[in-house]
Amino acid sequence: MKNFSWRVIIVFAVIIAAIVYIFPTINQGWWPHKKINLGLDLQGGMHLVLEVDTDKSVESTIERMTYEVRSLLKKENIRYVGIDRIEDTKISLKIRGNNNILSFNKLLDTELKDLRVLSKSTDNEILTMILNLPDNETRHIKKLATEQALETIRNRIDQFGVNEPDIRRQGEKRILIQLPGIKDTQRAKELIGKTALLEFKLLDETHDLNAALKGNIPAGSELLYQDNEDTATERAISTPYLVKKRTLLTGEYLTDARVQIDSQFNEPYISINFDKKGARIFERITEENVKKRLAIVLDNKVYSAPVIQEKISGGEARITGNFTTEEARDLAIVLRAGALPAPVEIIEERTVGPSLGADSIRKGLISMYVGGILVVLFMVVYYKVSGLIANIALILNIVLIAGGLAGFQATLTLPGIAGIILTIGMAVDANVLIFERIREEMNLGKTQRAAVNAGYSKATLTILDANVTTLIAALVLFQFGTGPVKGFAVTLSLGVLASLFTALILTRLVFDYLLINRKIKSLSI
């Protein structure tokens, strides 16, 4: 029987392939080096979803453009009444005098042609205009912000040192981060979530700080605070500073940030280096503002505000603050990786400790053994020898699922284990269908061989129909699910496919072998 031997080859090839794929999981280092990945819920770790506040990136772009328009008008000697950012994302302009209006209109068609004019009115030689960015430009900025945030966070995590992190975009402005096996979750979250916008601003020393604290804040200045902890009382102290709003230099020119230990106080500090352009700007700032105080501001918190003693060239600065070594190390990482283009917020977190994961695996395996053994016993008691054949199929089923998980590099989760357990119960269904059919045919008086043939041919379509629907549900679940639930969909789908294979091809082969090749007249069923 040519047909028969082909089927034998296929069955053995599939089984051997599955076993080969399982080996690396049992014994590391074996070919083909594809282990079954464990989900975060089984091996422990942290799953985060961040949302990038992309509106903020549009706002800061508009803020920057407002500033640019202002300096452009100054350069072109166009006198203006006011240029301000209004309603977060619009620029409002007021220009007086026909000459000024005329030269501004020229500018509008050349240098400012990327801006969209929302409204324009001239009244009494005063031009009032509101500008904003075109929609596709806004979309572009938002998209860029998410992409940049993703890259920056990837950079930070790489430097922090996590094994096999998974970082990817999810939807328009969300970022999914999976950090397996991470221990200090709090530190990791702080590292990921920090905007890390480093700014150098001058202190406003001409106005009175106390007056500002009472609410009388001069235009062009703002109140920023420095947070410290009193080492003796462990109480937080917040020191206010009156700082000029204008940013002189940001961290975008940084080339390096390293932790150093101060030899005098034995305290860690961060030494930063600027690139050529940054160094030039820094040199100019320090030159122009000797004896004034320069605030080093990170995410709107003042870290220090030293007095500039002399012009500093070479592009090196240091950030001090009462850091622990860990804090200093993390800060150096975020500074090196760069600032996020917009603030991010953690909107979903799932953390599983390693001991819970191990517990879950243990309990999952025990329920699998208990359930499996009960089903195996039941099948033998109910169907005798045929039940044994079904049990071989069942065990191979699990081998195939495991091999499939490794081969497709799918992730096994706790619901995934539940899916395998469920498959054990449902996998025998196909065999039950066939066996019941064979019993029916034998009741009609057919010989065993004829009954087996009829049983398989009549049950095959039914089995296919019944399993396709489960497969449909599993595939939809895969599409919809996240993490653990996806793992369930994967094992369920693999289980359905494996049970189709074992029931329709493998057990048939065993029956044919026993009834045809070994000429056994009757099998207990």
Added chain:
Amino acid sequence: MKFIKSDINLNFTGKSKLAFYISATMILVSFFSLILHKGPKYGIDFAGGTLIQVKLFAPASINIIKSGLDTIDLGKSSVQQFGDKEENEYLIKTDISVMTSQGLSGKVKKALEAATGNEVEIRRIEMVGPQVGKDLREKALFAMFYSLLFITIYISGRFEFKWILSGIMAVALMSSVYFLSFINLSSIPILITAALILAIILFWFLNLKYAMGAIVAIIHDVIITVGIFSIFDKEFTLPIIAALLTIIGYSLNDTIIVFDRIRENLKKYRKKPLDFTINKSINETLSRTILTSVTTLTVVIALFVIGGGIVHDFAFAMIIGILIGTYSSIYIASPILLIWQRSGKKI
């Protein structure tokens, strides 16, 4: 060995009226419980909030834990025992969903260690923001809705060769729901309910009787499972949605096997009345229906008892679903074909 004799001939269709009353009662009780509990009880996956699983290394009463938690501001919070009693594990839940980024777990650990005087292990933290919760809720509903429609396409195609008709209908329903969900005319649950009712009406007029039988049975199963969850005051989480979708698949599995036999027997007994054929088909497949339910129930009960706290509710949902699914494929899906014939339509 045999549970069911091969010449068994129980009158299932004759009891369809009784079955109808039983099902109607169960559905009414389900709705009543849902109304009483003000809708399904959402876990943090869908409602948003924070869940912390802690393990104590020495037994302590819930009151001590609560008093320990009172020292930190957790907002509206609850504490409950989790898993086996001797494991000393507790679930702390709060509706706050922003604090995990500010060292919440560290604070909880410190507060509990101070209150119990023993070491405390934070085993699991889950925080879901309100927007994510809403997104997941909608995604779960869409997933159930889509899988139902895909399945009906398959059934209509395989049993009545109406692939194109059912395909067009399903795609039209899916896309209209999809687009309407953008316009925000009404809430998505109402939208999907309306679409499902419309689907059943369309099945009726388009003569898709097998699909209708299957979908009515599935909706019946899902409503009752959800209702029993509500009666036991259990929470809906992502794994429960996975369980519901599996129940859909499982219940259909049963239904299709009976349908398949009906289709086969319709050719065999052309002269006999329909209720005879249906009864014969259910009886012939009864042995298989019961056997598969037994093996599946066995493993799910093993999971329920041994699998640990996290899969406990999942296994519970599966147990209910398997029982209801088996019942519905015998007493609900097939008798619908009878109702069909009695209303003067051709089978």
